[in-house]
Amino acid sequence: MTKAASQIGEYLASHGAPFYDLQLRIGLLRRDSLCVSRRALILVAMTWGVPLVLSAVAGRALGPADRSPFLLDMIAWARFFVAVGAFVLAEQMTEDAHRATLRQFERAPVIAPSSIDDAVNAVLRACRGRDSRTAEAVCLLLALLISVASYSRLTSVPGSSWAVEASPGEHNRLTLAAWWCLMVSGPIFWFLLLRTVWRGFVWSELLRRLAGLELRLVATHPDGNGGLGFVGQVPNAYTLFVFAVSCVVGAALARHGLDQQLTTTTATAVMAGWLLVVFGLLCFPLTAFSNPLARLKKETLAATGAQATQFHREWERKTLGHNIAAGETAEEQVDVADPSKQFETTGKLSIWLFKRSTLVPVAVAALLPLAAVAATQLPYKDVAIILKKLLLL
Incomplete structure (x- = not known):
């Protein structure tokens, strides 16, 4: 392996950019470790724990459902407890998976020697996108704008809750817990979400550039994808x-x-729509490899088909003494190997890298929270039928 090729697998998807550098300086992570468990705990404590304490001090953490206490707010639980922690923990998963994928490009090796330099340049370009100060600034700005928009919604909601104190005829007064969520928890949640989406886009562009290079593919590879089956595992x-x-x-x-x-109709539409969005975002970058795989399949079928004609006409002459169709010519008397098995295997080559078996974990992750909510208002049997239909599509 050349030195240039070895650089391809060193792409660290969760490193770099100002937010990473800030966490590095204050000791939340190290260059050799993302310390995701510790960081997740700290950020959850900031986004969910602090509002909980403020709500408890104000007597708004627990109470009847009609008073909307903090601990019964599903939005707060989902955004500031589950999502913030999961976003941080997911950094290690995505980085390890992306690094393993790129290293497999080297190990196979899938990339032709003539395209190694272009592959390295594609990785370096991805690193620049990952490290972009502008991108993170935009993510932060959007996060702040979304939080500002939340302020106007809170001041106009009817009734009191852990977040607001309703005043008849006037705008609602926000509690300290609500102010913390507007100024700290909300921006952190939206920033982490948008930052992950941006880095997913950078990874998508990297895959699409690699798909445009000269690739060492073989139609009879046992993975059924010309040797690119490992790329199809990325959505997981x-x-x-x-x-x-x-x-x-x-x-x-x-x-x-x-x-x-x-209703069952609404639940089905929401779950199906959300599943399509998830699959669309995760599978779109994999479609870039469909063109080289389609060319490989077409050209291999043409080559093996031509050789099969020669082989079987030769076999026919040896068996019957002559060819039934078109007679015998001197040019046809050649000794070639039987390509029938290769032709049959090539015909089964799939140009799509995403398969049901690799997408099921993602589908389950996308549908389970929505199914749990639907089960609170719909019969379990109806929810099970919806899940079965969507998972078996």
Whole structure:
């Protein structure tokens, strides 16, 4: 392996950029470790623990459901407890999976020697995208804007809760816990979400650039994808992230259910729509490899088909003494190997890297939170039928 090739597998998806550098300086992580468990605990304590303490001091952490205490707020649980912690924990999963994928490109080796330099440049470009100060600044700005938009919603909601004190004829007054969520918890949640989406886009672009290089593929590879089957495992790296976002979507669906009855039709539409969004985002970068795989399949079938004609006409002459169709020519008397098995295997080559078996964990992570919410208002049998239909598509 050349020195240039060895650089391909050193892409660290969760390193770099100002937020990483800040955490490095204050000791939340190390260059050789993301310390995801410790960081997840600290951030959850900041985003969910502090509002809990403030709500408890104000007597708004527990109480009847009609008073909307903090510990009964599904949105707060989903965003600040589950999602924030899961976003941090998922960093290690995605980084390990991306690194293993790129190293397999080297180990196979899938990338032709003539394209190694281009592959290294693609990785370096991805590193620049990952480290972009502008991208993180935009993520932070959007997170702050979303939090500002939440302020106007809170001041106009009817009734008191852990977040607001309703004042008849006036705007609601926000509690200290609500102010903390607006200024700290909300921006952290949205920033981590948007930052992960951005880095997912950077990874997607890297895969698409690698797909455009000269690849050493073989149609008869046992993985059924020309030797690229390992790339199809990438969506599984986002299982925890998908579960976290699905919890947030599920909490929103639960709040909708408090306002109006959830029907089977609505639950099916929401779950199917969300599953399509998840699959679309995770599978889209894999479609870039469909073109080289389609060319490989077409050209291999053409080559093996031509050789099969020669082999079987030769076998026919040896068996029958002559060819039934078109007679015998001197040019046809050649000794070639039987390509029938290769032709048959090539015909089974799939140009799509995503398979049901690899997407089931992601589908389960996407649907379980929504199914749990649906089960609170619909019969278990109906929810089970919806899940069965969606998972067996």
